[in-house]
Amino acid sequence: MDILYRKLADELASLINAGGFQSGDRLPGVRNQAQLRGLSIATVITAYRQLEDWGLLEVRNRSGFYVKAKPAVAAAPPRIVVTTMRPAPVTGQDMVLQLIKAANDPAVVQLGAAVPAAEFLPTRAIEQALTKAARQYRVRTANYEFSPGAPELRRHLSRRLADAGCAVHPDNLVITNGCQEALTLALRAVTSPGDVVAIESPTFYGLLQVIESLGLEALEIPTNPHSGMSLEALELALSRWPVKACVVTPNFSNPLGCLMPDAHKQKLVAMLKARDIPLIEDDIYGDLSFSHARPSLLKGLDDNVILCSSISKTLSPGLRVGWIAPGRYQDKVEYMKYVLNLATTTIPQLAVTELLENGQYERHLRRVRGDYAQAVTRMTEAVIHYFPEGTKISRPEGGFVIWLELPGDVDSFALARKALAQGISIAPGPIFSASQKYRQFTRLSCACVWSSRIERALVSLAGLL
Ligand SMILES: Cc1ncc(COP(=O)(O)O)c(C=O)c1O
Structure with missing residues (x-):
């Protein structure tokens, strides 16, 4: 059945x-x-x-x-910013620390960092799983769970990947401290300082920080808010520059929330394989589709794709459990993970295993996907209602963030500073670019419980505009 x-x-x-x-x-x-x-x-x-x-x-x-009624979205999508593509070091990431600090301040209205409010997370089930793991494995949890990480967790992840059409043996997975560490290991495995990495533009700022910390150069490829990275632009870039790796988030990218069609995925994989350029896939939002079945993975098309992910957007960012399937770089990544921090904490690995095993993860996903879809609809409708005419809004197909193009001559950095002074955190557009593009753009996180406080914050933001 x-x-x-x-x-x-x-x-x-x-x-x-x-x-x-x-x-x-x-x-x-x-x-x-x-x-x-x-x-x-x-x-x-x-x-x-x-x-x-x-x-x-x-x-x-x-x-x-x-x-069900679809959102009454009347706003146009944000435009694709096309500029000359040239590799460059990452600059302008210092604003991010303010954003991150604000994310832990209960006095601030959180529309900035893409961190789900606790109400979206299965906190009770996590508490029970942690307690069970601590009791059941008292001796083991007091010890290191050396790289590549807990075997039972890798077995469950391997099964889930198989369900998504992607055959990865448990021995070909390494458990990491979240997806951020997985991305760091992936880029360290395939590049040397000074190398050029092709990325989506706009992209998740954490990736830009990894690129910066490894002394790499970013080559920003224009990205369509509906279908993802432009393959024509990528092809052109590959013919001009010595690209050493390409990082993409094909399933509900951050900040655009777009889903790359299967035909594009196939073309992308073939294009990079033909040139023997390592392809790194960030699938952190892949389980959070609003209305489709779980989308396919690039890794399912070519075993040499390096897959990075975590449970930070589904179960809890605080558990710090992620993974990498490094393909032919398995030994190198396993060793680098060990050198970096010896191991990922044992108890969270066993608690996540428990949540996968007892079906709570799947049950939670079924609920939270609808919750995120509703939260995005509500925020979109409020932005349409309160923000000035001409505001353009992305229509994500999964995840929980929206990307806005603001009308007029707006400086979103200045807007973010003024908003923070009023106790509201937003993520200004330039932090999603290696070269501080997107001055007129901003990202809003919708994973907050709707309240009059949130509504007032939107009214204040609209006032600042
Ligand atoms: C696209 C993307 N990749 C990676 C990360 C980092 O994930 P983690 O918290 O698991 O390290 C995030 C977090 O916001 C993200 O949005």
Whole structure:
């Protein structure tokens, strides 16, 4: 039944997303659908429940399953910033520390750092898993869990990757302190100081900091807010510059939230493979799709792709559990991880194993994907309502951040400083660029519990604009 319900759910999700069913349409009744397709009633109900979890359907008492209203997004998407592509050292990251400090200050309204509020995280289940791990493995948790990390966690991760169409043996995974460490290890494994790394523009500022700390140069490739890194631009860049690695977040990139289509993924992998350039995939948001099945991985197309990820956006950033599947760089990465900090803390690794094993991770995902989708819709609608006309807004397909292009001659650095003085944290556009582009842009995190305090913060931001 597993496969049948998923096939039906995927088919209906595609139909809804393509406009085959409109907001408010009623889906055929369970009995009718079952008869029509020669499926059991239980299979149809499970498929409909899955669509409900994905935020596409809602049940109306006694009258059936209806397509949920899509956000009333009237704003245009932000533009793609195209400039001359030239490798350059990373500059201007000093603002980020202020942002990070603000993220731990309860007096500040958190719209800056992409850190989910505790209400989005399964804190009770985590507490139980930590307690169980501490009791069950008292001696083991007092010791190092040397690189490559807890075998049972690697086994579970390997199974999840297989479900996403990606065969990675547990021996080919290394557990890390979050995705940030995985990215650091990946770039250290394949580059030397002075090398050029191709990245999406805009991109996650943590990646820029890793590039800066390793003495590398960033080559910013224009990125489409809908389909991800421009492959035409990348091709041109590869023909001009001695690129030594390429880092991408194909599934719900940060800050754009876009999903690279499968055909682009195939082309990207082939393009880099043909030139023997290491491809590093950051999949930290891959489990957080709003309405599709889990998107495919570049790693599933070529085992030599280096995959980096973590549970920081799904379970908890505080546990600091991430992983890397380094392909042919396994031995090097395993050794570098050991040299860097010997091991990742033992208890969180075993607690995450427990959450994967007892099904809590999967159950939590089913809930939180809908919660994030709703949070993004609400924030988008509020921005449309309060911000000046002409504000352009991304439409993420997963994750929990939105990327805004502000109208007029706005300096988002100055805006962020003034907002912080009023107790509101936002992430100004230039920190998402190696060369401080995106002065007129800003990112908002939507993973906050909606309240009048958040609404007032948006009104204040609009006032500052
Ligand atoms: C795209 C991306 N990669 C990596 C990270 C870092 O993740 P972690 O907290 O697991 O180190 C983040 C965190 O914001 C991110 O957005």
